[in-house]
Amino acid sequence: xxxxxxxxxxxxxxxxxxxxxxxxxxxxxxxxxxxxxxxxxxxxxxxxxxxxxxxxxxxxxxxxxxxxxxxxxxxxxxxxxxxxxxxxxxxxxxxxxxxxxxxxxxxxxxxxxxxxxxxxxxxxxxxxxxxxxxxxxxxxxxxxxxxxxxxxxxxxxxxxxxxxxxxxxxxxxxxxxxxxxxxxxxxxxxxxxxxxxxxxxxxxxxxxxxxxxxxxxxxxxxxxxxxxxxxxxxxxxxxxxxxxxxxxxxxxxxxxxxxxxxxxxxxxxxxxxxxxxxxxxxxxxxxxxxxxxxxxxxxxxxxxxxxxxxxxxx
Numbered sequence: 001x002x003x004x005x006x007x008x009x010x011x012x013x014x015x016x017x018x019x020x021x022x023x024x025x026x027x028x029x030x031x032x033x034x035x036x037x038x039x040x041x042x043x044x045x046x047x048x049x050x051x052x053x054x055x056x057x058x059x060x061x062x063x064x065x066x067x068x069x070x071x072x073x074x075x076x077x078x079x080x081x082x083x084x085x086x087x088x089x090x091x092x093x094x095x096x097x098x099x100x101x102x103x104x105x106x107x108x109x110x111x112x113x114x115x116x117x118x119x120x121x122x123x124x125x126x127x128x129x130x131x132x133x134x135x136x137x138x139x140x141x142x143x144x145x146x147x148x149x150x151x152x153x154x155x156x157x158x159x160x161x162x163x164x165x166x167x168x169x170x171x172x173x174x175x176x177x178x179x180x181x182x183x184x185x186x187x188x189x190x191x192x193x194x195x196x197x198x199x200x201x202x203x204x205x206x207x208x209x210x211x212x213x214x215x216x217x218x219x220x221x222x223x224x225x226x227x228x229x230x231x232x233x234x235x236x237x238x239x240x241x242x243x244x245x246x247x248x249x250x251x252x253x254x255x256x257x258x259x260x261x262x263x264x265x266x267x268x269x270x271x272x273x274x275x276x277x278x279x280x281x282x283x284x285x286x287x288x289x290x291x292x293x294x295x296x297x298x299x300x301x302x303x304x305x306x307x308x309x310x311x312x313x314x
């Protein structure tokens with residue numbers, strides 16, 4: 001007999017506004033405890049230095065985490081000119097200094113070369129694995145870390161404000177795997193300056209935006225009022241850019257059993273028009289509730305992930 005999981009079978013997403021100086025893992029633990037949830041996970045780590053959107057999945061929502069990891073993101077960050085640090089942020093030891101203070105106009109002029117598909121070397125202090133070990137563990141041990149460049153996509157970059165000559169705030173829309181600290185390092189080098197990230201905030205992850213975000217304090221307040229359900233977003237929130245198809249109760253039953261279902265030509269044509277290039281993934285729903293994530297092949301939907309939810313989302 002399978003061991004019963006501890007906790008409640010709660011499912012859904014929390015759009016958390018992660019505070020400064022808290023790891024993503026600790027944030028997940030606090031949310032999980034608040035809900036007494038059986039399972040929890042997050043989509044996209046935020047460094048302790050960073051604040052902002054940290055989507056946290058509970059229960060069945062954990063099955064959709066991989067799709068949100070691939071979602072586009074928006075970051076707002078401030079560059080402090082004058083010094084470069086080992087970690088490329090304000091917590092690292094100073095490794096170089098310069099009197100050069102690029103103007104906002106100079107920054108705006110340099111930004112276009114960092115927009116589009118670009119090659120970027122991750123920071124030495126990052127979670128990238130080197131021979132099975134995290135790069136930041138090797139760097140902290142005093143070892144020289146050499147990481148290979150990776151191709152990332154930055155859709156847009158803009159200057160937001162400049163509080164004074166020593167600081168400029170930027171905002172970027174980017175794809176997965178983009179390192180803001182690496183962008184700041186490369187931008188400063190292109191401008192003949194030294195600089196590091198002094199503040200970093202993630203303002204969007206896919207459909208998770210600041211308008212939907214809640215703080216840990218507000219979540220704990222809802223917990224005291226026994227109103228935590230008010231904070232839960234549906235499991236399918238992470239599937240915002242995946243086409244959905246309503247299926248019959250009979251077909252939903254087949255999908256939940258791991259069996260494929262046959263589509264009519266009209267459904268195939270409609271889904272093909274809505275699928276992202278290179279993707280076959282379709283979300284099957286019944287009575288407004290997601291039933292399964294499927295792959296469309298040869299006029300059929302083949303389930304790859306099955307959900308066990310009732311009409312309330314639990």
